[in-house]
Every structure is written in structure tokens, then in C-alpha cells.
Amino acid sequence: MTVYVDNVRHRYGRMVMCHMWADSIDELMAMVDRIGVQRKWLQVPPQASWMHFDISLAKKAEAIKAGAVLTDRYGPLEHVARLKGDQAMLDRIAAARAKR
Template identity: 40%
Template sequence: MAVYVDNMNAKADVPNGAKVVRGVWCHMTADTSEELLVMADKIGMRRSWVQYPGTWKEHFDVTLSKRKLAVSAGALEVSMRDGVIASRQRWEAAHPEASRGLIARLTIHDEAQILDPSTPT
């Protein structure tokens, strides 16, 4: 079991209550929800910041400084593409009934856009 951080490196201004956090952002995922939440605790993130809880897209958006802390705490570095593929595979393995509907809805074009956002729509 493991926690992963990708290399998305997206520049963004993210609202956080009354302030805006400016930074370069990546994703943090894990093999299980519990592992993801434990790592979030270790690196000082609020559990309430989790994105898409309980789905194959469950993750935290992390700044480069939080990414570095996660790696120091044992997270594995992956490419954004490999992170998406691994997340889907973990979800499908854990939820075979639910994943059938996901696969049916996720067309080849949709997957191409997830793996390469520059793919034309």
C-alpha cells in the first residue's frame, strides 16, 4: 500500500476561506482512503480538503511544499498520467460492480483528455 504525488505542476490561485493560496499544485492519491488521510494528517492538511471522497478520483490538491513533505514522509513520485491510470485501476479492483458503469461512461476520448488535457475536445 502506498501514497503517491504526481507532477502536474499547475499554477493556480485557490480560494481558502478569506484568503487565496497562490502556488504550483499537484495531486496526492493513495491506495486506500485511510492511507491518504493519514498522510494528509502527517503533512498538515485538513481532511476536509479531500477532493472527490470515496471515488476513483479521490485526492488532495497539494502545493509543491506539501508535495515535498509528502515525499519526505514516504509518498512515491509518479507522473500525472501514471497517477490517473493507477487511481482508476485501484478503484476498479476494489469496486468491480461500480467500475462497470464507470468504464461504460469513460470513452476513449474522455480518457485521452484526462491523460493529456491538451487533447482537442
């Protein structure tokens, strides 16, 4: 089981945000409790593509210090593709990464 953060940078007002998600809800909630993110900010389908939190770059740094794994911008897509068992999408992600 793993918690992930990506390297995207989305502006939200004056903050810069990224995504944090995990292999399990328990692990995700343990991490948000550890780094001080309120559970009420959990984003879930259908309002979001997958279960995750948008976190500030400061919280991202705390999450990484606490053991979260840094991924690239394809990390969330890869996670959703794995959940759905979408091998075609996983192949497209691998091809896109190879071009970089």
C-alpha cells in the same frame, strides 16, 4: 498500500499544486494529517475523477520525505484505470510512457 504524488504543476492563484492520492482512504488521511493538510480539502467523485487532494509543492516535498511515491502525469490515470479494471487504458498509458 502506498501514497502517491504526481509531477503535474497546476496554478491555483499564486500557488502551484499537484495531486496526492493513495491505495486506501486510511493511508491517505494518515498522510494528510502527517504533513498538515486539512481533511476538508479531500476531493471525491462526482466532483473529481478520483479521491485525492490537491497539495502545494511544499506539501509535496513533505509527503515525499514521509514516504510518498512520485509518479509522472499518467499516475492518476493509471490509478483510476486500476480501480476500474480497465486494461485497455492501462495498455494505452504504457504505450504513451514508452514514447517518452
